Amino acid sequence: MKRRDFVGLSGLAAGALFVPSIPAFAGNLIDPARLLEPGVDTAMKKRLADAGLNAAKSAGATYADVRIGRSLNQNVFTREKQVQGISSTESYGVGVRVIANGTWGFASTNSVTEAGIAKAAQLAVQIAKANAKVQKEQVKLAPVKGHGEVAWKTPIQQNGFEVPIKDKVDLLLSVNAKALDMGASFVNSTIQQVNEQKYFASTDGSYIDQDIHRIYPSFGVTAIDRASGKFRTRQALSAPVGMGYEYLTPKAADKIAGPAGSDVIGYRNSYDMLEDVAIATKQVKQKLTAKSVTPGKYDLVLDPHHLGLTIHESVGHPLELDRVLGYEANYAGTSFATLEWRAKNLPYGSKLVNIVADKLQPGSLGAVGYDDEGVKTKQWDLIKEGTLVDYQKTRDQAHMVGQNESDGCSYSQSWQDVQFQRMPNVSLQPGKSKLSVDELVRNVDKGIYIAGNGSFSIDQQRYNFQFGGQVFYAIEKGKITEMLEDVAYQANTQDFWNSCSAICDQSDYRLFGAFNDGKGQPSQSSAVSHGSATTRFNGVNVINTARKIG
Amino acid sequence: MAILSQTEAQDILKKVLSFSTADECEATLNGTIGGNVRSARNTISTAGAVDNVSLAVQSRFGKRSGVATCNEFDEATLRRCVQRAEEIAKLAPESPEYVPLMGPQKYLSSPASFAKRTADITPDYRAQQIGASMALCDAKKLSSAAFFNDSNSFIAKRNSKGLEAYQQLTNLDFTITVRTPDGLGSGYAIANYTDLAKFDAARLTRVAAEKAASSVKAKAIEPGKYTVILEPAAAVEMLSNMMRSMDSRNADEGRSFLSKKGGGNKKGEKMFDERVTIYSDPTHPEVPDLTFAGDGRPQQKVTWIEKGVVKNLYTSQFWAQKSNSPDIPPPSGWIMEGGTQSTADLIKGTAKGILVTRLWYIRAVDPQTLLYTGLTRDGTFYIENGQIKFPVKNFRFNESPVIMLNNLEAVGKAVRLGGNLVPPLKIRDFTFTSLSDAV
Numbered sequence: 004m005k006r007r008d009f010v011g012l013s014g015l016a017a018g019a020l021f022v023p024s025i026p027a028f029a030g031n032l033i034d035p036a037r038l039l040e041p042g043v044d045t046a047m048k049k050r051l052a053d054a055g056l057n058a059a060k061s062a063g064a065t066y067a068d069v070r071i072g073r074s075l076n077q078n079v080f081t082r083e084k085q086v087q088g089i090s091s092t093e094s095y096g097v098g099v100r101v102i103a104n105g106t107w108g109f110a111s112t113n114s115v116t117e118a119g120i121a122k123a124a125q126l127a128v129q130i131a132k133a134n135a136k137v138q139k140e141q142v143k144l145a146p147v148k149g150h151g152e153v154a155w156k157t158p159i160q161q162n163g164f165e166v167p168i169k170d171k172v173d174l175l176l177s178v179n180a181k182a183l184d185m186g187a188s189f190v191n192s193t194i195q196q197v198n199e200q201k202y203f204a205s206t207d208g209s210y211i212d213q214d215i216h217r218i219y220p221s222f223g224v225t226a227i228d229r230a231s232g233k234f235r236t237r238q239a240l241s242a243p244v245g246m247g248y249e250y251l252t253p254k255a256a257d258k259i260a261g262p263a264g265s266d267v268i269g270y271r272n273s274y275d276m277l278e279d280v281a282i283a284t285k286q287v288k289q290k291l292t293a294k295s296v297t298p299g300k301y302d303l304v305l306d307p308h309h310l311g312l313t314i315h316e317s318v319g320h321p322l323e324l325d326r327v328l329g330y331e332a333n334y335a336g337t338s339f340a341t342l343e344w345r346a347k348n349l350p351y352g353s354k355l356v357n358i359v360a361d362k363l364q365p366g367s368l369g370a371v372g373y374d375d376e377g378v379k380t381k382q383w384d385l386i387k388e389g390t391l392v393d394y395q396k397t398r399d400q401a402h403m404v405g406q407n408e409s410d411g412c413s414y415s416q417s418w419q420d421v422q423f424q425r426m427p428n429v430s431l432q433p434g435k436s437k438l439s440v441d442e443l444v445r446n447v448d449k450g451i452y453i454a455g456n457g458s459f460s461i462d463q464q465r466y467n468f469q470f471g472g473q474v475f476y477a478i479e480k481g482k483i484t485e486m487l488e489d490v491a492y493q494a495n496t497q498d499f500w501n502s503c504s505a506i507c508d509q510s511d512y513r514l515f516g517a518f519n520d521g522k523g524q525p526s527q528s529s530a531v532s533h534g535s536a537t538t539r540f541n542g543v544n545v546i547n548t549a550r551k552i553g
Numbered sequence: 554m555a556i557l558s559q560t561e562a563q564d565i566l567k568k569v570l571s572f573s574t575a576d577e578c579e580a581t582l583n584g585t586i587g588g589n590v591r592s593a594r595n596t597i598s599t600a601g602a603v604d605n606v607s608l609a610v611q612s613r614f615g616k617r618s619g620v621a622t623c624n625e626f627d628e629a630t631l632r633r634c635v636q637r638a639e640e641i642a643k644l645a646p647e648s649p650e651y652v653p654l655m656g657p658q659k660y661l662s663s664p665a666s667f668a669k670r671t672a673d674i675t676p677d678y679r680a681q682q683i684g685a686s687m688a689l690c691d692a693k694k695l696s697s698a699a700f701f702n703d704s705n706s707f708i709a710k711r712n713s714k715g716l717e718a719y720q721q722l723t724n725l726d727f728t729i730t731v732r733t734p735d736g737l738g739s740g741y742a743i744a745n746y747t748d749l750a751k752f753d754a755a756r757l758t759r760v761a762a763e764k765a766a767s768s769v770k771a772k773a774i775e776p777g778k779y780t781v782i783l784e785p786a787a788a789v790e791m792l793s794n795m796m797r798s799m800d801s802r803n804a805d806e807g808r809s810f811l812s813k814k815g816g817g818n819k820k821g822e823k824m825f826d827e828r829v830t831i832y833s834d835p836t837h838p839e840v841p842d843l844t845f846a847g848d849g850r851p852q853q854k855v856t857w858i859e860k861g862v863v864k865n866l867y868t869s870q871f872w873a874q875k876s877n878s879p880d881i882p883p884p885s886g887w888i889m890e891g892g893t894q895s896t897a898d899l900i901k902g903t904a905k906g907i908l909v910t911r912l913w914y915i916r917a918v919d920p921q922t923l924l925y926t927g928l929t930r931d932g933t934f935y936i937e938n939g940q941i942k943f944p945v946k947n948f949r950f951n952e953s954p955v956i957m958l959n960n961l962e963a964v965g966k967a968v969r970l971g972g973n974l975v976p977p978l979k980i981r982d983f984t985f986t987s988l989s990d991a992v
Contacts, residue, residue, distance in 0.1 A: 133677070188807070332696075462991035
């Protein structure tokens with residue numbers, strides 16, 4: 004059947020034209036109770052993995068890795084006063100990747116037996132040897148020392164799968180009730196949960212058992228003015244996170260107010276869904292009558308829930324080394340930030356801009372102990388005081404930029420898909436001097452404060468982008484004055500980051516998350532976080548997006 | 554065992570239904586065999602294969618329903634799968650949008666949806682095609698990145714009310730991006746077929762290579778409103794986005810470009826230029842498709858827009874009953890009636906304009922007006938006096954397909970893309986809002 008891209012990349016997908024409103028998830032539907040059943044024990048996994056590694060070596064592989072994956076998902080969807088769907092799924096199988104004759108080969112199977120895995124390993128070697136005949140670049144891996152038998156687990160406090168479905172449904176229906184009581188025309192709400200149980204073994208001598216959790220509560224509120232036919236929506240300001248169900252227990256200390264006069268509240272390590280939906284409902288009604296923006300140059304003050312996506316698109320993607328080198332030219336595109344561009348030492352951003360990559364940050368979507376080719380994870384600089392200093396690399400890419408160490412950026416969305424270079428968490432460091440959001444706004448003469456992420460689009464080399472948002476407020480002479488509508492800003496990546504003139508301090512820092520970032524052919528999805536504090540950019544071009552039809 | 558015959562599939566489904574103790578039960582089998590190969594920098598990067606068949610069982614007790622799936626087909630596994638669906642159904646809340654399963658249906662026949670030549674594609678064939686394409690680029694000192702993906706699949710359905718369906722389909726997609734070594738030129742070509750017989754990797758590679766070579770040293774011209782010729786690869790996603798928004802429930806609820814002031818929808822209203830006619834037909838020889846929807850409803854020939862007038866909206870079964878409107882499922886592909894002119898003919902008839910090969914990263918800006926933003930990519934050229942004069946830098950656009958289809962100057966001959974038939978379109982006053990340095 005035709006394949007559907009998850010999210011993220013556009014272009015011409017061969018996917019079915021009409022897709023269901025509820026996303027489909029890979030895996031078999033199961034009884035929710037099975038989500039809590041333990042998988043196969045590690046001794047058995049080691050035996051199974053060794054069968055694959057030995058079969059690959061016997062068939063002629065010079066390197067092999069085996070990933071035994073069990074992916075568990077649960078999703079609850081509601082609209083207004085009803086449950087739209089509840090699904091609990093499990094996907095279980097093995098992927099074997101090999102190098103033979105200097106060429107990659109990959110095969111997967113849902114037959115998780117020594118014989119099944121050995122057969123997949125042999126097929127992977129056969130594919131590698133077939134491809135080697137037309138291969139021009141030999142695979143060269145950065146060295147990795149075997150880690151022996153090790154384990155890593157997302158540090159969650161409460162496994163969301165242990166929470167009864169009824170409690171989740173009750174929470175979502177109370178969120179919906181709050182919106183409807185306050186005058187929303189429609190409301191949808193969801194809780195999505197993921198548990199990736201990954202076992203990795205390689206011919207380097209690593210046997211790595213990992214248990215990774217993610218959760219994403221969200222909603223969308225719609226207000227309609229029947230007389231004028233106008234409608235507006237406001238999406239949740241939650242972030243998908245690498246946490247357990249504790250994310251849904253709100254704590255006062257995790258709430259961060261936006262600038263005075265904005266009504267916006269941001270959330271850090273816990274989320275108050277009922278509070279956010281009440282604010283959203285008030286705001287979505289205001290959006291129906293808000294002033295349409297006058298296009299022109301404005302100083303933008305961007306909240307972290309908005310800026311996270313801008314960081315993702317204009318820094319995270321252009322610094323993926325596979326794009327830089329041309330491996331994604333036919334789909335996601337390449338990058339302006341080539342090795343030649345870097346050699347010119349041009350400023351990526353202003354001196355205030357320090358951007359780090361990491362796979363460690365607690366609560367982030369990208370945090371793991373080891374990547375999907377057995378590399379221990381770390382933190383490293385991408386942009387230091389405005390200058391590009393490094394990229395995101397996997398083992399087979401490091402030598403292409405004269406390095407001999409992977410950054411631990413290998414990821415596969417499941418056992419069925421081959422691992423390749425994916426974005427780590429990429430975050431803008433907060434300002435070093437004390438600066439609150441109100442203090443930042445106080446210095447803006449003519450600006451717009453934007454919270455939440457909306458429409459987003461960027462070219463295939465990551466120069467020109469356009470972003471919308473969820474709510475927009477005019478800033479005049481240092482004060483928020485009124486809500487605006489029909490706002491989108493367009494900029495060039497380098498101009499934009501060089502116009503960065505102020506960043507709030509650590510007390511305003513929080514994570515935004517991209518739950519389904521798409522890349523590759525066939526497309527794979529990954530999840531990644533982006534941290535920042537509220538940040539100011541000077542003189543950015545704002546357009547008015549209002550149009551009239553029929 | 555990925556591809557089961559109609560008899561083999563229905564035998565399994567009959568057995569599944571015989572295990573059911575629910576009020577209603579529906580079983581669906583899906584199977585796919587396929588493969589892909591990917592290249593970049595004129596060398597193969599990855600290759601993969603898929604071989605999978607799965608069963609989904611939906612059991613219903615009153616208005617409660619549950620679904621379970623499995624991918625083994627021995628009697629014990631099938632029995633467990635049915636039991637699991639029934640257990641989940643008993644725990645589920647009642648659905649206020651419950652609609653009973655349908656009885657026997659009469660489906661159209663679309664034998665062209667399967668082509669043996671496509672089903673017989675081997676890994677060697679894929680490697681040969683990509684290899685030959687890379688060799689052409691090597692000879693021209695150009696760099697190519699390509700993706701070849703093919704599948705042979707079937708779907709079979711049966712329920713306790715007597716509904717029975719089966720169909721086999723093949724599909725082949727090829728895309729290629731060719732770039733000049735200095736990174737200043739880029740070209741693209743795309744093809745999508747049911748039958749391998751129509752596929753010609755060399756022709757597509759030459760198209761992409763020619764565009765790459767001729768797009769070097771693009772000039773910057775001011776953004777603004779221009780007459781554009783959108784090649785089918787540029788038009789298809791804007792039109793698909795509009796077709797995807799033709800849901801009657803959203804329109805009736807007041808949150809669609811098809812919602813009417815004061816309530817109701819715009820069915821019957823003229824919203825587009827009278828040369829716009831869009832329909833779907835699962836038996837069309839160029840774009841044969843499934844003759845039944847996922848929920849078992851028959852896919853018929855449906856006219857969505859006729860001479861600029863909105864004729865039909867698609868709907869769920871529940872909403873069709875509630876709103877007393879025609880019960881029409883969403884189609885999987887669409888056909889826009891075209892003329893006889895090729896893209897080259899449209900260029901010849903253009904005094905001043907921009908030729909757009911492809912649009913990229915298209916995202917909704919305002920669902921009220923179907924405003925989308927995105928960028929041109931892989932070959933954008935200035936036209937003057939009926940000729941391509943020079944390549945131009947890529948633009949960002951902000952435009953609505955509804956406005957586009959009102960500003961229609963000409964419609965060319967439709968070609969197949971992404972399971973649709975898409976003509977090249979000549980459109981006046983297309984809105985470019987900024988320039989991009991991307992190549």
